[in-house]
Amino acid sequence: MNTSHMPGPKKKTRDKDHVDGFLEEISADLPADLDLTVEGIVDRIGGINHRIKRMHNETLEQLGLTVSDWHVLTALRWTGEPYRRKAGWLARRADLTTGAMTSRLDALEKEGLVRRLRDPEDRRSVIVELTEKGREKHELAMAIQAPKEALLAAALTDREKEQLNSLLRRVMITLEDRYPGRRD
Secondary structure, three states, X not given: OOOOOXXXXXXXXXXXXXXXXXXXXXXXXXXXXXXXXXXXXXXXXXXXXXXXXXXXXXXXXXXXXXXXXXXXXXXXXXXXXXOEEEHHHHHHHOOOOHHHHHHHHHHHHXXXXXXXXXXXXXXXXXXXXXXXXXXXXXXXXXXXXXXXXXXXXXXXXHHHHHHHHHHHHHHHHHHHHHOOOOOO
């Protein structure tokens, strides 16, 4: 009987992660009033964020893009047809200086991912348009990244995903109310 396509033994899941070990290791040296549950939440969110960024950077590197490139392409892609925005708006959205945006647009235009157009309403202003090649590269990045992001929730049931999303939304709303501003 050929068993090459049959599932193997189920992998044993761990009950503790590196954060548990770290907190156990340092707990004796921490102030008595420090809530280790809160510390665990913060450390886990930080660790998850670090791994998400690492996965995203791997995807961008594979495609020869920088994070700033990604911000520009994404901002243009989500504006809807005809995928155009003023360069100044893009600079603010990508949190870049106008000089840095000019450099970024030079590189993206050289790759054929965007094109710059004169603003017919203001000759001093430049409109940036996402090209077909830019849309295709953006979609390819999303296609590569999506399975990596799916891994984040693979350990959860559908119900647990909804619960986690709801809990994270409540935390986000609290933080947005306290620290309003640009979303990251």
